[in-house]
Amino acid sequence: MSDVWSARAEAFRASEPHREGDDLDLAVEWCEPAEGVKALDVATGGGHVARRLREAGCEVVTVDPAPGMQPDVVGRAESLPFADGSFDVVVCRIAAHHFPDIAAAVEEMARVSQRLLVVDDLLFDGEGVEEAHRLRDPTHVRSYTEDEWRELLGTNGFEVEQVEVLGGRRLALEPWLDRVEVPADDRPRILELLGDASDGETVRMPLVVLQGRKSQS
Numbered sequence: 500m501s502d503v504w505s506a507r508a509e510a511f512r513a514s515e516p517h518r519e520g521d522d523l524d525l526a527v528e529w530c531e532p533a534e535g536v537k538a539l540d541v542a543t544g545g546g547h548v549a550r551r552l553r554e555a556g557c558e559v560v561t562v563d564p565a566p567g568m569q570p571d572v573v574g575r576a577e578s579l580p581f582a583d584g585s586f587d588v589v590v591c592r593i594a595a596h597h598f599p600d601i602a603a604a605v606e607e608m609a610r611v612s613q614r615l616l617v618v619d620d621l622l623f624d625g626e627g628v629e630e631a632h633r634l635r636d637p638t639h640v641r642s643y644t645e646d647e648w649r650e651l652l653g654t655n656g657f658e659v660e661q662v663e664v665l666g667g668r669r670l671a672l673e674p675w676l677d678r679v680e681v682p683a684d685d686r687p688r689i690l691e692l693l694g695d696a697s698d699g700e701t702v703r704m705p706l707v708v709l710q711g712r713k714s715q716s
């Protein structure tokens with residue numbers, strides 16, 4: 500998987516919906532950034548969260564399995580090479596739907612955070628949309644509902660303090676397909692699977708952003 504992602508590095512660095520967005524602003528705000536705050540950006544991709552946190556004064560470490568993404572540490576969310584409580588905040592944006600073992604990944608992210616866990620990811624939008632995602636990009640594993648996310652954070656000792664669903668978010672269809680070089684032959688079937696999630700020009704792409712705080716007990 501990391502070779503696939505290394506080849507995509509430039510596309511994801513340049514991608515507008517990754518470089519900016521309401522979700523990015525919210526995820527950064529919910530990290531409660533300040534001078535000297537230690538942050539871990541898991542699945543950093545083009546490094547957009549890390550850049551914003553650094554601008555806000557945080558000491559940021561980035562981790563990603565794809566060397567081409569040029570992370571500080573090459574590694575997977577399911578097995579983070581850091582001691583318990585190494586970071587004040589752990590953040591993971593638009594990536595968890597690629598993780599083969601979401602339970603292990605959240606357990607690891609929770610283990611290395613001593614205060615906050617901020618997750619921003621695609622919101623589950625039906626089985627047809629899931630199938631469209633997997634046909635577009637076989638590295639897509641699964642998107643989760645808000646309740647599933649609440650459960651994942653809760654069972655790992657984090658109280659969900661804030662949640663926002665960005666339900667009206669839409670992306671331009673062609674750049675979304677081009678970014679991962681979908682062959683022309685697959686495109687009609689993807690459109691069919693998307694159903695009412697696409698109007699032929701744009702595709703509905705809701706996100707859920709959660710802020711969890713480590714429980715005191």
Ligand SMILES: C[S@@+](CC[C@H](N)C(=O)[O-])C[C@H]1O[C@@H](n2cnc3c(N)ncnc32)[C@H](O)[C@@H]1O
Pocket residue numbers: 500501504511517518541542543544545546547548562563564565568574575576577591592593594597598599
């Ligand atoms: C869409 S990009 C991430 C976007 C980025 N966080 C941002 O804000 O722009 C998805 C990233 O997940 C990474 N990834 C895939 N599987 C992973 C895993 N098991 N653990 C950690 N990262 C993974 C990929 O290498 C890729 O860089």
